[in-house]
Amino acid sequence: MELTGAEIVVRCLQEEGVEHLFGYPGGAVLYIYDAIYSQDKVEHILVRHEQAAVHAADAYSRSTEKVGVCLVTSGPGVTNAVTGIATAYMDSIPMVILSGQVPTHAIGEDAFQECDTVGITRPCVKHNFLVKDVKDLAATIKKAFHIAASGRPGPVLVDIPKDVSRNKCRFDYPKSVSMRSYNPVTRGHQGQLKKAVSLLLGAERPMIYTGGGVILANAAPELNRMVDLLGFPVTNTLMGLGGYRASDPKFVGMPGMHGTYEANMAMQHCDVLIAVGARFDDRVIGNPKHFAQNPRKIVHIDIDPSSISKRVKVDVPIVGDVRETLIELTTMLEDGLAAGQKQNTLGLEAWWKQIAEWRRKDCLKYKGSDEVIKPQFVVEKLWEVTGGDAFVTSDVGQHQMFAAQFYRFDKPRRWINSGGLGTMGVGLPYAMGVLKAHPEAQVACVTGEGSIQMCIQELSTCKQYGLPVKIVNLNNRYLGMVRQWQEIEYGSRYSQSYMDALPDFVALAEAYGHVGIRVEKPADVEPALRDAFGKYKDRLVFLDFITDQTENVWPMVQGGKGLTEMLLGAEDL
């Protein structure tokens, strides 16, 4: 039997086990929407702006291990989606974006709602396709899912002209994909693994540094096993939080620009550093020249060869799937120890003593207050009220850093944020995506009054689908991170960072049919949170916390500085 291209699209999604599709209709995708109408296996979630469709599908993927899928129309549908696609690309999130295109005969004629989708998205996708013949459609979608989820994951876009979705052909979904040009390496090199084992066992001042790759590879249990076997200190980057349990004393906090003193000092002063699924990003190691001043041996495990020796020269490169490689490495370590190889226990003891001393700086301490709400305090209370077990999405800015520092994640895929691209506005659509994947979970969106306004229209989507997001708005009436940089590096000239003419968020939430609560006193923080997760459990609650206007995020490594050149507080300025 012959199917239309639109029916083929829907059948492909069903074959891939896709249950949720985030999207927004328009002229070029009307056949596809018609095919969606007459089935009930794939649920479509209608957002209010295409950017949110991509973010929601992105978070759907981040919080599960599935490929997130979204559908947008041609022209402005695609250009609105670009921010979302670039966000997913920077964090290597497996996604498939289906976009409509003007009919093949009209391509290149500046048709209504035409844009060069493949050209516009090329630099921010892992790969993209323009399907010119309905006969190629099923195989292309199969390839898209394969490419998105394998190797170093990433978003893949499939552009479907309107006539291709109307034309008919036989539907045959390929069982497997074979591409001569694309065969990611998954198994680490044995010789390199052996070198890593001897470096790790002999280390005097070891450090384990892991990133988003551990989360993406579902390798948290394997990482926990290796760290516990070795007894080494471990740090997780912003993208890697939850990779190792934050409640364990071996966790020294997040590294980098707003990382802990102990994590940064240990990164700099260790003699053996093993990087797992992390990429020595500028926000993590600061100035690479300064980082390279201290001699150390570096082992780097990553699925993407181009991440290795990109910013920092590595001694033992291991290209492979993080999970498989960690299993193999840990087994080799266990075998080595069983065969009588010894760890450098004396060295390790002294190293832990040194770390304890660094810890005594208590670098995350802040001055509490009975008068004014401190943003850190809100996140601490959020952690308490949710039993440390919520999914926390965030936007970008100070609130993001406070959430990363003060919500101690013990599990992977609980912390959902835009690490690479740093996209303001992701928080609310991220929470939507998480809730579609985990309808019973506690989901908090920690945000600020700047970020939340960038995708505020999604309050309407949340109403339509009954998504009980708890919005934790840390409202300091400033673009806080911009204000902080202006205070520290631009002579306190607060250019355009004051947020004037803010809406009444409580009234706004109510106007959309939600619950709004304004909190102005520290004593009211916990009761408000308890109400949000208790009394109003099934409602979206917009908690507008009026916070200290001038609180800054500490510690801070200024741009271009080295990891050990941290400012621990205003007194260091």
Added chain:
Amino acid sequence: MRHIVSILIENEAGALSRVVGLFSARGYNIETLTVAPTEDKSLSRMTIVTSGSDEVIEQITKQLNRLIDVVKVVDLTESPYNERELMLIKFRATGKEREEMKRMTDIFRGRIIDVSEKTYTIELTGDGGKLDAFIDALDRASILETVRTGSSGIARGERVLKV
């Protein structure tokens, strides 16, 4: 340092722009680029002459390998290779210059492929340096038009770049 990177890439629409886009997005330099299908029509062979430190060249080859359409990448300059470029050049040649120019073309082992009363068109192959030398030997004012293909390269001996 100058490097010649050879690429086998799927002969798909847009494949070239993926390579070119990568170079511009990451700030790598392209001196010349040539591309054409191979004996297997589904594959194109691309030769890019670029320059950069060892670290940069390593990143270039790694980043090229990340492209889904790229089948193989080789830095030809890592071992012995042959390199050729084709130039077509049209210049003014009148009176007794014509004899002189004919002689010079012979010296460079070029071929005259078109003549008119006042011009010669010469075909010349060689590495870039030889083509530069020919241009330098001419009176600049007499050159009407130059077309160069950019370098193509192939490894010496039995090493081959094939699927």
